[in-house]
Amino acid sequence: MRLDRRFILAIVVIGFASVAWLALTIGLVYSTLESSQREGVVSQLGPRLPLIGLTWLAGLFAIAATLRWLFRRYATAPARLVEQTQVLLAAPKAAPMNHQGTKETKALADVIFQLASQRDVLREDVAAQIAQASQSVQTEKNRLAALMAELTQSVVVCNLDGRIILYNSRARLQFKTLSVAPTLAGGAELVGIGRSIYAVFERQLVAHALESIQQRISRGAGSPSAQFVTTTQAGQLLKVQMAPVRNVDVSGTAAEISGFVLMLDNVTRAFEEEHVRDQLLHGLTEGSRSSLANIQAAVDMLSYPDLETDMRERFLTVVREEVHSMSERITSMTQKATQGLKARWPLEEMLGADVLLATQRRIEARSKRSVTLENLDASIWLRVDSFSLTQALDYLAMRLVDEFDIKFFRLRLAANGNRAQLDLIWTGQAMSTETVMSWEMDSMRFGAESTPLTVRDVVERHGGEMWFERERIRHEAFFRFLLPLASVQEQLEATQILQNDSRPEYYDFDLFQSTDQTSVLDDRLLSDLSFTVFDTETTGLNPSDGDEIIQIGAARIVNGKLLKQESFEQLVNPGRLIPAATIPIHGITQDMVQGKPPITDVLPAFYAFAQDTVLVAHNAAFDMKFLQLQEKNTGLVFNHPVLDTLLLSAVVHPNQESHRLEAIAERFNITVLGRHTALGDAFVTAEVWIRLLPLLQAMGITTLRQAREAAQKTYYARLKY
Template identity: 45%
Template sequence: MRRLRRLHLLLLAPAVLLAAWEAVALFLVIAGAEPGARPVLMQALAGQAPALALWWLAAAGAAAFGLYRLHQALIIGPARLADAARVLAEDPNAPPIPMPDAAALRGVARAINALAQKNAALRLETDRLVEAATAAAAYQRDQLAALMAEMEQGVIVCNPDGNILFYNERASALLSPQFPAAHAVGLGRSIETLLDPALVAHAREVLDTGTAAEATPRFVTALADGRLLRVGIVGVRPVNAAGPLTGFILLLDDITEDHRARTDRDARAAALAETMRASLASVRTALDLLDYPDLGQEDRARFEAIVRDTVAEMGDRLAAETPDNGDNPWPLHDMRAEDLIAVAARRINAAVGADVACALDAGMWLRVDSFAMASALAFLAARYGMKAPALCARRAGDWAHLDLSWQAASTHPAVGWQVEPVRTGDGVLPFNVRDVAERHGGEVWSVPAQEQERPFIRFLLPLAEGRPQTLAGPSASRPVYYDFDLFKAGAEHRALDDRPLTDISYTVFDTETTGLNPADGDEIIQIGATRIVNGRLLKAETFDQLVDPGRSIPELSIPIHGITPEMVRGKPRIGEVLPAFRAFAAGTVLVGHNVAFDMRFLQMKEAQTGIRFDQPVLDTLLLASVLYPHEASHGLEAMAARLGIATSARHSALGDAMATAAIFLKLIPLLVSKGIVTLAEARKASEASPYARLRY
């Protein structure tokens, strides 16, 4: 807008100058005439006024036209040439520069196109060499991906920050939300948004405490839909097994049906035991009668037959109904007592703010649910305000005693402490202290203070059968199953605004609507989105959902978006779709083309749905106007053509989102070349665009 105003002022300048020159000339002519001749002169000039005005208009128009041509040739032409050259420098696949109108610039355009062709040829050769050098790595990566895709277990690979770097289809299916299109599992997302953060944090603490071979925590967690998942976590360390974790791998199994079947079998066994009491009573009665010395041979044989038949029947029923007490669905894992006490001590310290004294027998291994044990110990210490807490683990035959002791002056646990639900800072856990002991097949009790001794609570825990088998150490023949950089930690502690555009995850989205006016009752009828992570468009991670608008779709709009009333009939309403879309976009920056329009529709639904999208937003329309200030159009199709992007499925929400994502990826290096590197700089540049003043 400012440039247009300057151009208008430039074109008006000749008219103003000519008018001023003509006025000064007339004044000098009249002033230099004799006083008596001035009236005659003025009358003569008045008669020539139309001719003078026509001359002024012609001269001013010619001068303005000349200035406009000069402006186009010397200012706009070179500026457009510079913009196009900048695109070619960043993207060798961009279309060649069109020939400018100014003949003087055509030679420059040809030279730039020739250099761009040579640059493209060099890049192609470089890409060929890089591709050849990394072919082995790609082959190994594809082997790993194919292997994990065929696994019956869900597999998720995370970096040290807990962000997902790899997952297979099984993991996606196990953690699928209400809307499968929302892809709850996605690259760059935090695993703590999918699984209980407390369980994940505890498992990672166990991994940090032990070595990769010694610490393999497992836990069972319930999903929102009631399904049970058994999760095993394996730490990833450098080949020499030294240094901190570089990532971790989660293995997921759905044990819902197994757990339900086990529960049903246990219920049947309990019912069987109840019904067999009558049989046992019959046997006992028959045995008592057999003790009578004067019982006749015929009666004795009859009672012996009753005992044999009843016992045989009971054996058959027991064999058919006894539940299989195989693997515990709430799994225990082998863990060094030293590691368990270290984890529990940190939890107690965080709960009561006191250092924990620790003692134990050397070399002892326990078979435990470390999360449940550490949570129970920290809960007891905090619940009863234990002063100077201490932990001690000692062998006791085939079992171990794990004692939590405290100063005698502290409050002693009240009656019912074993069945009080375990609480943490995040809420109430689904078990009590008694459950924890029974989960280990052990016992728990409290011992009051005695002479020279502190009161304590003792857990009876099973010893591990033996030290877990140590994994083979690194050797020259150790197979390498991956050769790509999965495990670099991110910089999540930095403020989002200060992060480079290339390091941010984005959700690129678009909407189709019944019309252009949400305030007048127009509604969203489709939301489409895709994700960009680490500078890569994730075409497999998309959100594509039709929405029942609850109103008619104007016939005039149907040819534009192609969505008919029949297509949205029976689809979810916006109140159901927006929570799924918010989950899909969680933790990312929103991107759209002319996104103010889409955001207005979302904002109009905040009061109705309670869903608010408050993350940062970038608009490719505004960014394009910053990069191409001299271009007349910044529409989606014009931008795609300018950047050499092929578009398809236009005017569908997902198709437009895909096109916008491809454009955004092309814009990022152009923004960086102009010194717009961080999110804050991109937002500031967008605010300065004249298009930022548009309102919907």
Template identity: 45%
Template structure:
């Protein structure tokens, strides 16, 4: 807007100057004439005064048009060249200027492109040398990431302000809850730059830190703290905590009592099942102890009496022997019951781990061949099936069945098949020979498993129930074979999805950022903070239509976090929402979300509550964010969720950075800044593109003198697009 006003002001000055020059020139010529000539000229021009004025205005209009064309070609063209140079220098080295316009600007653009080409080659050469010098460091970082992802314990590392700067998958998913919407979302609170106090009570951590510092001051060998806390889902988490000291502090602490730390490390272990099992065991021991004391006392008294009076009458002797028999029977019953209860307690301790079903079959084949001497074969094995099982007891069950078939039916070889049926893995144990009755299989299910020299207090039915599986007996009439089929639920391999191997040369996973050791925490005073220091949530929504006031609803939210100038692709948020109303046909053609896809999805009140938690302590970023924020504001009364976080809009920022560009659509900005557009018009896809665009805008904003959040807020508030309301 200011550029247009400036242009109009310059145009007015130019036309005024031309008019003044014409008037002054005419006035000078008129006064240079003789009086008779002046009178003659007046007599000639006076009747044509209106025509002369019209011709003058026409000349000024022509000059104005010519000035405007020259301004657009030379001044605007030069400004576009300047914007293109800034983009090349600060955001997209591959950006090249369009060689259009007059010969002078084409020559300038070509020279700039040649310089940019040479600069990019030099930068690539420099980057290659830097990358070579950093190869060993990156290798160590990637090894750290790989090791962290494979640890069986949850690990969190925080800086002195309690901001998370390292975590592993186990901490985020296995120990602190599921990322599922229905599971309360503690996992959503684990992320780089987030506060640990959202998970663990502040006073509890403060006490642990105080304890460790006191031990460090006493120069104790192992200054650690341990405590237990409960998650929102009611899980018990045991924490071992240690301080992180800098090299200088660690060296000087024993001598001078310096106990300040850079942060702390927490290892986390879920002890919920262990706690329950230990409680059950203690109750069993107490029951056995208290229940046996009276019986043992009665037996002891009867034995002592018989010993002291060996010549007592037979009727009294029989009475004492009866007491001994009854008490012994009662004690035996208590022991049997305790043994049974302990076996039930043992079942709860089986660890269920995600594993490939073919790995369990391979282990069973080895065990059957070595322990039972049976030959094993495999026909069809689907190596893509994952199950959640205790591999040891599953192999025990397969070995047990093979042993019973060998001992009772003389089977000499066993064959395995593994196929998928919908979400079920069908694991078949096949053999040739005598058929098996369903009654026999039912009896086998209820007996304790004994095979290959090993006894187990567990039954086949115990194993099946624990695996949430089923077992059936069938006959393959075509091949004249009998089979026992295990129906096992399949699972998605989260270890593959979350703990994929890190290869040298790949970018490091975004599960840690040690630069956060020295970064200040989030504070309300944002205006003075540098844009590069803030944490952001970049988000986008898809809706049933474009008019929230007319009842259109949000149907999808996607978001990604930016911390320490890094887009955390491993900490994304994506959720469909049931809007309770049909989608406008035109909107459906844009985002591709159908009414069928939304059936059964959570409602907006549940989703916004979780999304608000995801956005905690961050600045919101969106493209045309006023549209999305209007939908969120319309839901405040219904959901009670208010998004009061400050907001930055890449549409407004683009208007500030590139006022001379014709388009500020997300695709156009992405093309200018060299960002690849993927999954356009999906909430998460647009959020990821907007995040990449925003990161490339930060150095461009700095080149314009816009470095702090306050600078950005003031600059965007003056933009023409900031006046648009929804």
């Protein structure tokens, strides 16, 4: 712990006072002596003055040690108690204070803890009453969240500043596809609560749509909306429908616009398919017009009765060739149209068990036969068009029932490498290979219903295989389909969409109250700012001597809330060996970073993720040095405002002996998970920052400028890397 200035000043004062007292005593005694006595005293004491000085220093040292003990016991202990009490005031729940001080301050700490515990009980009682009173509001919110989660369309709600207030899971996945680097940190840099929609759309385009809606409102339109089509930076074509969010006044009448809703459709593929169809139609039209003209001319010539035989045969040949040409064009267009139909089938990530259950219900409903399920593995995810696949299995089952009177079926699903094998099994007579091939190539029919698609079309669309096998020992036969498994990332995304608890994650309606974003950040209140809290793991502690980043983790704080679901986490290939001595600290091995993108690819994505926010880190000088050293390689300058929880902890708690992240987390009763992983440390730092905010405000530090100036005055601000 640093020495207090008051303690140093006290020692200096005591030292001067003792010297003055000693000099005054010697002077008084000296004045009472006669001249001979004075000479004797001087002769005796003169050689012993160094000893007197050493004795004085020893006494001063003893006084200093005693004073230091008294100071720490009676002066610093109350200051620590004040800081611990401030933590209790800011903490959501009181934790034991573990105060070290005098008997009186320990008793006072116990009383303060009891008062804080009583406060927590009162808080819980008030929270229970509020929860009971707001149950209807919560129900409405859950209904909205459920509706948003189940929508197959991407929906984003923004305030008038273009800050995202709400979005659903479909929008999150779609924004990932719009990312320039979707494989880096999950494509997390575009979407997020409090992020600007202008990272995707041009500001002028949205402003024009809003102006159009305002004009419709002024004309008395009941449900005004606007539409536009735009191209994203990733080259995707988006169709956007905008609707206004309007405030409601006391009388219940819709008032001014407070935000807008965007419904997004990626029409890139539809546009390309429409363009292909237009080309096909144009080619058929132009080619047929030419052929018809030639046929008409030939028919006109053939109508002459005196036409020579050679000439008649020549014109008949023209008619045959043109008819054949038209037939080929029509056949080609039909084939391309069928390919377009197959290409439009959506392949979605589905649980294999759900596919089997849907097939079981369909076969039992149509064929009136029993279907049992085997090896129902709930961990298998398929990438399939469930409708066409169940249709093909139902068609094969119907053919078996119609032609061989099969009484019951079994469905079986198992993983086989990077594919899954789905079997339709029956017991009884088996057919020939020729019969199987004819069923596979025939158009599928279901009574009066029919489709131009075949079982082979379904298999090809899935990029799979299908064949027929017999098990002679068991007297069984089965059709086996090899189908693609969903990738690990697709499984994760599909699971996130299906999870009920993810429904209400992506909204913060308090942002409707956001004001203009044009004011200078330094003069903004800390409570109004958005923060990107980040941490890095590195190969070592010397950025200027060649150490490199091997992992970046970050989370965002918007409106005072930590958005864990909008995190950024990415391993980085450092381009050098990771020292063996550092691996036990961060747990990142050379194999883990092999094949990962270099820092020059990762930093642009992180820069976009942190755009329009204040950077927060613990011991930020260390992390920022690594970012600054990459400015030449990336062309990116991280000129964001930066706050350091290490420095701000020293501002709030100057009497604490340690400001390490673990020590601060312990003071704030924060559970530390994933220590020395970039994202884990970022989460802990974010929780610390949320606890520091009210303590800073209580000290009168309310703006970004005040926080930065206070941090620079601390002892730890001298740390350099």
